[in-house]
Amino acid sequence: MREARTPRLTTRLAGRASRAVDSPHFTRAVFVLIAANAVLLGAETYSGVVAAWLPLLKTAEYLFLAAFTAEILLRLAAHADRPAAFFRDPWNLFDLAVVTGAFLPFFRENTTVLRLLRLARVLRAARFLPQLRVVIVAVGKSLPGTLSFLLVGGLLLYAYAMVGWTFFADDDPEHFGSLGRAALTLFLLITLDGLGDAVRTGLEISRWTIVYFASFVLFGSFLLVNLLIGVVIGSLDEARREAEADREPSRPHSVPAAVPVEPLPLPLLRARIAAARTALDEAERALTQAAPAGATGPPGERVAG
Numbered sequence: 001m002r003e004a005r006t007p008r009l010t011t012r013l014a015g016r017a018s019r020a021v022d023s024p025h026f027t028r029a030v031f032v033l034i035a036a037n038a039v040l041l042g043a044e045t046y047s048g049v050v051a052a053w054l055p056l057l058k059t060a061e062y063l064f065l066a067a068f069t070a071e072i073l074l075r076l077a078a079h080a081d082r083p084a085a086f087f088r089d090p091w092n093l094f095d096l097a098v099v100t101g102a103f104l105p106f107f108r109e110n111t112t113v114l115r116l117l118r119l120a121r122v123l124r125a126a127r128f129l130p131q132l133r134v135v136i137v138a139v140g141k142s143l144p145g146t147l148s149f150l151l152v153g154g155l156l157l158y159a160y161a162m163v164g165w166t167f168f169a170d171d172d173p174e175h176f177g178s179l180g181r182a183a184l185t186l187f188l189l190i191t192l193d194g195l196g197d198a199v200r201t202g203l204e205i206s207r208w209t210i211v212y213f214a215s216f217v218l219f220g221s222f223l224l225v226n227l228l229i230g231v232v233i234g235s236l237d238e239a240r241r242e243a244e245a246d247r248e249p250s251r252p253h254s255v256p257a258a259v260p261v262e263p264l265p266l267p268l269l270r271a272r273i274a275a276a277r278t279a280l281d282e283a284e285r286a287l288t289q290a291a292p293a294g295a296t297g298p299p300g301e302r303v304a305g
Contacts, residue, residue, distance in 0.1 A: 010080045017077035030071055031128045037064045038122045041115075061118075065102055068121065072099045091127050098124065134243050138236040145231035153224050160186055160216050167212075171205045189213070190220045 020026055040060055043049050050057065072095055079086035086092050098120045101107050107114055126132045161182035168176035175185040175198070189195055195217065202209030 013077055014079065014081040017074055017080070021075055021078045027128055031125060033064065033067050033071075034121060034125045034128075037118070038125075040064070041118055041122065064121075065099075068099050072096055094120075095124060095127070130243065134239045135236070137242070138232065138239040141239055142232050142235035145235070146228065149224065149228050149231060152227075153220070156219055156224070157183055157186055160212075160220075163212065168202070168205060168209075172201055175201070186216060186220070189216065190225070192217070192221055 040057065043053075044057060075092065075095070076083075076086060098117055101117045102114070107117060126136055158179075161179055164176045164182040164186065165179055168182075169178075174181070176182045185198070189198060195213070199210065199213050202213060
C-alpha cells in the first residue's frame with residue numbers, strides 16, 4: 001500500500017511544482033532576483049558603498065543565496081517523477097553548479113572564485129531571455145566550424161608571416177624582425193588597423209609590397225572573416241529552428257488516438273450474431289415478395305419467361 005502511495009505523492013508533488021515553475025510570475029520573480037543580484041554585485045565594486053553598507057550587503061547576499069537555493073529546489077521538485085530529465089537539461093546543470101558552488105568550503109574561502117560564481121548568477125538571465133538563449137546555443141554550435149576557421153587562419157597567418165620575415169626583417173625589424181612580430185603585425189592587419197601605415201612603410205622598401213599586403217587583406221580580412229560570419233549565421237539559424245521546434249512540438253493531430261475496445265462476453269456476442277442473421281432473413285423475404293412476377297431467381301437476378 002505504501003509503495004503504491006509513494007509514486008502517487010511524487011507525481012502530485014511534481015505536478016504542483018511544475019505549475020509553479022512554469023508560471024510567468026515565477027519567471028519574472030527569478031529574473032528580478034538575478035537583476036537585483038547584478039546590481040548588488042556592481043555596488044560592491046565601490047569602496048565607499050562597501051565601507052558604509054557592509055553588513056547590509058552581506059545580509060542581502062545571504063538572502064539572494066537563499067532565494068536561488070529555493071528556486072533550484074523547486075525545479076528539482078518539478079522533476080520528482082522524472083529526475084533524469086532534470087539532469088539532461090544543460091541549463092539545469094549550470095544553475096545547480098552555480099548555486100551549490102556557493103556552499104562548498106573551497107569556493108567560500110576563495111574570494112575571487114566566489115565572486116566569479118556570483119557573476120555566473122547574472123549569466124543565468126539568458127535562461128529567461130529566449131533570444132539570448134538562442135544566441136548562446138548558436139555560439140556553441142558554431143564551435144566546430146570556428147575551430148576549422150582558426151586552423152585555416154593560423155596556416156594563412158603563418159605562411160604570410162614567414163614571407164614577411166624573409167623580405168622585410170632587415171628593413172622593418174620593428175614589425176617583421178621575428179616570426180612572432182610578423183604574425184602580430186599581420187593579425188592586427190586583419191582588423192584593418194594600421195593598414196595605411198604598413199602599406200606606406202612597405203612602399204618605401206619596394207613597390208611590390210603592395211601585392212603582399214593586398215593579397216593578405218583579401219584573404220585574411222575579407223574571405224576568412226566572411227567565412228566566420230557564414231558559420232555563425234548558419235549555426236544561428238539552426239539554433240532558432242530547434243528553439244521553435246521545442247516551443248511547438250509536432251503532434252499528429254490528424255490521426256485520432258485509438259480508443260480501446262473491451263471484448264464482449266461470448267453469450268452476448270452469439271445473441272447479437274443471431275439477431276443479425278434474423279434481420280438479414282427478414283430483409284431477404286421482404287425483397288423476394290417485392291420482386292416482379294417474372295423474377296424466379298434470387299433477388300437482383302431476372303430470369304427470361
